[in-house]
Amino acid sequence: MYKCSVILAAGKGKRMKTKLPKVLHKVCGKELVNHVIDTLKNCDIKDINVVIGNGAEEVKRATENRNVYYSLQTEQLGTGHALICSKDFFKDKKGILTVFTGDAPLITEESVKKLMEFHVKGNYKATILTSLVEDATGYGRIIRSDSGEVEKIVEHKDCSEEELKVNEINSGMYCFDIEELVANLDKLNNNNCQGEYYLTDVIEILKNENHKVGAIDINADEIKGVNSRIQLAEAEEIMRNRINKKHMENGVTIIDPKTTYIGNEVEIGEDTIIYPGNVIEGKTIIKGDCILYPNSRIKDSIIEVGVTIQSSVILESCIGENTTVGPFAYVRPESQIGKNVRIGDFVEIKKSKIDDNTKVSHLTYIGDAEVGSGCNFGCGTVVVNYDGKHKNKTIIGDNSFIGCNVNLVSPVEVEDNTYIAAGSTITKKVPSGALAVARAKQVNKEGWMEKSGLKK
Template sequence: MTRTVIVLAAGEGKRMKSDLPKVLHPLLGRSLVGHVLAAAAPLDAQTLVVVGHRAEQVAAHLAETAPAARTALQAQQNGTGHAVRIALEALDDVSGTVIVLNGDVPLLREQTLTDLVEAHESAGAAATVLGATVPDPVGLGRLIRDTDGALVRIVEERDASADERAVREINAGIYAFDAAALRLALTKLTTQNDQGEEYLTDVFGLLVAEGAPVRVHLAADHTETLGCNDRAELAALRALMRDRINTALMRSGVTIMDPATTWVDATVTVERDAVLEPNTQLRGATSVATGAVVGPDVTLIDTSVGEQAQVVRAHAVQAQIGPNVSVGPYAYLRPGAVIGRKGKVGTFVEIKNASLGEGTKVPHLSYVGDATIGEQTNIGAGNLFANYSGTTKSHTVIGSHVKTACDTTFVAPVRVGDGAYTAAGSVVDKDVPPGALAVARAHQRNIEGWVRRARPGSAGAEAAEQALAQQRELPTTEG
């Protein structure tokens, strides 16, 4: 049977108080509508998203994140029924099952949606609604049943009677329809309601009146049906998804020391026996391999972490951290940082667009940018890679088994051969041959008495005079 998914994403979401359309607000790795599309992906259906408010912005997002989805414009938001009719008109001769989803229900699970569609198709129903029993139904549409439990109609709260508002079984805004029955019923919708709009939910009442088979499929977890209307509700959804993701990871063999402070995007992968310490955030396409320890106080964005690596109090974006690598504390890995096996990036070290070979260490207080460093090299404290001339960036190449002393500056482009050394305080702007010692600093010159002459009466001048006097009083030792 052919299937078509229609996602309703035309609304403005005024209560979000945002220039960003509601369905594009981010939630742990995807937009709200992105989560909905991910839940619908296993249905193997053609997909159309109805856009309206800031349509170009929503369409651009979909083109980047869900290129297979088509869009249709609802220029004036005249209700959900109107939106679905626009969608059907934009598609070629739709048949089989039509699944309609709201674009702001990010917690909907793939399995729940698949179960809904399969129950609908196996029963040969004209329409099936996903419902849920909620502790507080305020603001939500109600499912009204007869004494035998059959669905009579779906009523919006603003149009409901006092008795109907007491019902706790709600409409999740997620439906499966027979395409032919839906198309016919849409022609019979009116705007005789409080909002003056065409309600898609009225289709159920029309089908019931005609004696067509209509079903209710209840979600096992009512939180899957939650949408959001403002930032507070969005934050509540974010916390629910955090808990869901963390629980699944822990049950798969990942140790999470403090789930309440650990935030993992839905797009992240973490392998068994990895450990996530408190205050860890894993975002985007980040992956953490088995046995790695991440945290505390770590943010990784689109970053891979190899087996048995340790990352402590660090921030990384689009970086590759190899197996058995140590990063941090207080390290910053920028895009293009590649740290080879058993490497080390230590305290207050920044790496950008640079690769470190196996066993290479940058222990502390250094900036490495636009560089290639070989194996088993040690970059001393306070080293700087001067890669930017003000107009162009150049590359530095440092070989294997190189030892660079404290406060060495490499002025790119420059090459340092295998096994070479640099002297402390050197500014290296010429290539260093393999095995050579580069000394690039001025000779020291002491100007005696300068403080007394230039800073007379200062604390430094007085301290110097006292020290000199003590030296004059010391006996001379002859060998």
């Protein structure tokens, strides 16, 4: 059966108090609307239409790599009006259409599939996603018949005393038979105090025509919308708990889930241990048997088996097996660190390749360089890669020893099995097997302090 979806994402979100369109605020590192899009894509819903309005171009830019369609709602005149604005997307199709909101990122694949299966199996013309809550104040109530079918949706202010006792609420998420929706969408009117077109009126129209309308309830957390910064934080907490729980169930030890922040696209292998204060973002892959000691940030990187990281930042880079990083190291984008490497404290690596078994233990900067295997860098080494106009490259061969406080002025090459004396500034090629010394000869002037009058 053909399945498509409309995501309502045109609202401004006044309570957010923001210049950014509401649906572009992020939960666990991803925009609200992109959470919804990705969930639907994973449910085999190929055609997705996003109704945009406020900040339309920004929303387009943020979602353009998702391969979705767009409809423009220039005036926000209600949920029914949003469907009317998107009618060209589905009017010639047959099958089912689901409707979700771009500010409700917590809906799960399981519930989306459950909604569609329930709708088709029950031969309903419309199905409402609902939740059972303890306090239904302010929500529209789902009134069912004795057979379980939906009779009507009653807004809180219109409920009778008996209807106020109902604790099943409308989520604003639906599944429709496309042909019936098209046939009845034009019957909507805005004869109400808000002057808006309500999608809930379609349910009433279908019932008046004796069509079957169903409802299926899910966990109340999944239907929570984000309309304020407070609700954004609440959604973040729920999503983060889900993500951390998934990793723990898959064999990852998270010492303190409340202080561990993992993006929903991160992959982590078995027997990795994560201490408090770690932030792992983007499409990061952490293989098994790694240890992440407290307070590191890792984004869009690949961390191979057996790596240990302490209080460091790793961005868009690869770290090889059994390598140690930190504390207080900074691995910048496009860096490739090999196996059994030591990247120590206060070391910065920028767009460089460091081969296996090399040690860069402390207080060193390596930028735009290729470093061979088995090298050792003394404290205070600097690859001087910028001449004021261009970034230049340094190449260092295998088994080279770089003494303390050495400057390698790029572009320069240091061949295999070389030794550079401490305090040298290297500007020319160092041939294989050579010792390079590039520093001024020491001169001692006896009695100079007393003659200069500086002796205390």
